[in-house]
Amino acid sequence: MAGTNGGVKTLGIKVPDALHAQFTLVAQLDNISLGDAALRAVELYVNTKKAEPDFAAxxxxxxxxxxxxxxxxxxxxxxxxxxxxxxxxxxxxxxxxxxxxxxxxxx
The missing domain is CATH 1.10.287 (Helix Hairpins)
Structure with a gap:
């Protein structure tokens, strides 16, 4: 079934064990899923890059x-x-x- 994701892409990444453990703990402390935490991380990365002085150029x-x-x-x-x-x-x-x-x- 094509197009059932409603404009959403799936991202699979490899994360070192220690970072994964920390990421999981932080998401649990914030009471959010790993998926929601990953989405927030991607949004933060994009916003951080957009704010760089040379990004627009x-x-x-x-x-x-x-x-x-x-x-x-x-x-x-x-x-x-x-x-x-x-x-x-x-x-x-x-x-x-x-x-x-x-x-x-x-x-």
Whole structure:
């Protein structure tokens, strides 16, 4: 049955015995399950990383790398079918029309 997790992923990790014992004890003292404790730990990690001074710049660089890779893959796919796809042609025509309108309004 695909999709029965409702947008939830399962994460399995190996934890050294001593850390597992401490983690279990802390979760018991907080009266929460190990799953809830692990979720809190992941949330804390993500929030801590987001607060780092260089995190936004690193995230932006990763986004730019993803966009470059997507553009390269798009070009490869378009190359399989010859000329630009109709969607790409429409986007180019719209870009040219916007450029002409900008040029006409600035005169």
């Amino acid at each position: 690193r995230a932006q660089a990763a986004l730019e790398a993803i966009e470059r890779e997507a553009a390269a893959r798009r070009g490869g796919l378009e190359g399989l079918f010859g000329d630009a796809t109709p969607a790409a042609e429409n986007a180019e025509a719209d870009d040219k029309g916007q450029a002409r309108r900008r040029g006409a309004s600035s005169k």
